[in-house]
Amino acid sequence: MKNRLLIICLFVITALSAQRQKASDSEHLPAEKIGKILFLPFFKDLNQIKESDFIKEYTLTNTSNLSFVAFFDRPLTEYTARLDPDVKRDSLFKIGNYQFALWIDDKEIYRSNLLPGAPQREVQDSALILNRPLINNINGQGSWSESFWNRLMNNGGEEALKDGRHHLHMEIRPYINVNHQVKTGPLMASGELILQVSRNPVIDILKIALHAPRPYDGFPVSSESFDTTKIKQLKGLINEGVFKRINSIIVINKGKLQIEEYFNGEDRNTLHDPRSVGKSFASTLVGIAVGNKFIASEDQKLGTFYDFKSYKHPGGKNEATIKDLLTMSSGFEGNDDDPDSPGNEEKMYPTDNWTDFVLNLPYDPVLKNKWHYFTAGTVLLGDLLNRSVPGGLEKFAVERLFGPLNIKNYRWEYTPQNLPNTAGGIRMNALDFAKYGQLYKNRGRWNKKQVIPESWVKKTLTRQVRIPNRKEEYYSYLFWNKSFKVNSREAEAFYCAGNGGNYILIFKDLPIVIVITASAYGQSSAHSQVTKMLESFILPAIL
Secondary structure: OHHHHHHHHHHHHHHHOOOOOOHHHHHHOOHHHOOEEEEEOOOOOHHHOOHHHOEOEEEEOOOOOEEEEEEOOOOHHHHHHHHOOOOOHHHHHHHEEEEEEEEEOOEEEEEEEOOOOOOOHHHHHHOOEEEEEEEOOOOOOOOHHHHHHHHHHHHHHHHHOOOEEEEEEEEEEEEEEEOOEEEEOOOOEEEEEEEEEOOOOOOOHHHOOOOOOOOEOOEOEOOOOOOHHHHHHHHHHHHOOOOOOEEEEEEEEOOEEEEEEEOOOOOOOOOEOOOOHHHHHHHHHHHHHHHOOOOOOOOOEHHHOOOHHHOOOOOOHHHOEHHHHHOOOOOEOOOOOOOOOOOOHHHHOOOOOHHHHHHOOOEOHHHOOOOOOOHHHHHHHHHHHHHHOOOOHHHHHHHHHHOOOOOOOOEEOEOOOOOEOOOOOEEEOHHHHHHHHHHHHOOOEEOOEEOOOHHHHHHHOOOOEEOOOOOOOEEOOOOEEEEEEEOOEEEEEEEEEEOOOEEEEEEOOOOEEEEEEEOOOOOOOHHHHHHHHHHHHHHHHHO
16 A cells, blocks of 8 residues: 555656656655655666665665655745745745755764755755665766765765664755855754665685787787786776776787776777867867968967957957967866856857857956866867868868878767867777877877877977866866876876766876776766776786
């Protein structure tokens, strides 16, 4: 009877939407569930959940999933409205949200006032049920609820959830922030879960075999020795989910293929989506265009390509240069780290003309020479290239870059203007990404042909702009730069990086190129886990 009751109530709810329900429908909720948080070992749509799916105890491993369903007596907005009656109802979404708090073994570990914006306003105005993943190792994209769990783990959760039996307690409250004063409301829902944590697997390297590399076009197999134990340990940890969603590891040593490992069903033919790694290809193509005199230099002003009088906010844009875009230090008001920035990439994607989106942005000369991550600027580089090179950008890339490297199996994503998406939309297999990295290691030469001007490679592998709020990290021509700690020494690298933990690393003083592809998209640990892999396993093994 309880199963039927829950299924019926969930059907009524989801008939309206996946996560919305009018306050007047609250009588459909089972009374015994209102004010409770229930946990599931996976994420399901509401209309698929059965009573038997809810758990009271759970074994938590590195490959586990975990989600929750919270049942409220009224929507969030009804709560936040009572915290300050003077605030207009349509403004509550901008100043308030849910507050999540987690206790482990009766000790509060983490409390977070979720930033306004997610979940969406219509959910906050109407939802009586919140159905969200906390851990999603299957297809998680770093949603706000997953990010909350990741922040928990980074703020005491790792220490608190050591292997063994633990009691988890979770609470949800409303809050608003008025004039920098946070007001928190009464308890909306709470729940309990017993966790048997087992996140430190014992790796038996005797049962782990390394993949034997085979020659690949441009890469003979290396005979250089390396610490196989280290790589077997790493492989075991990846297989056990300690390092998540790693898809491939390629090591090129002295121009030869030394290590080639694949995971999660991928192989040397898989076309991988490395997200913003593709930005670096825009830099490469600009360099080739400069070398062939299709573009005068990276110091050429944007006013020679565009009539800014035809766009909004024309002041100052004529003086902006290609180099400003390459080093992400232009005066365009675009900052992907600031959701309110006019040029934030998320505001570009819904528009029907990405180039015009950039050209119409406000411009502040004070921002010039100050680094700010500006994806839309790389889109403008793509348009600029397409205007400048014979046959257009796509044909130029084939003839001047992919052709000389004998890269044939790849796939572009395209902008609404049907141009290759230089914001990060090129898919290749891991070994072809390694070719691209080795091309820079070779100072721009491949098969005795100068593909990229050596002077351009030198500029690219030189620190151009310091990245603020990061210790000893720099930016170059759409390449990043930092050093990795390897025992008592440091290994400096210039590298391409993309969401999910994707890397092409060219080490400055070592004959090494490393490619790591991963799909931990949106996960806060995506990049930090790659750093740990490099510093604790890969670099020590090959050095």
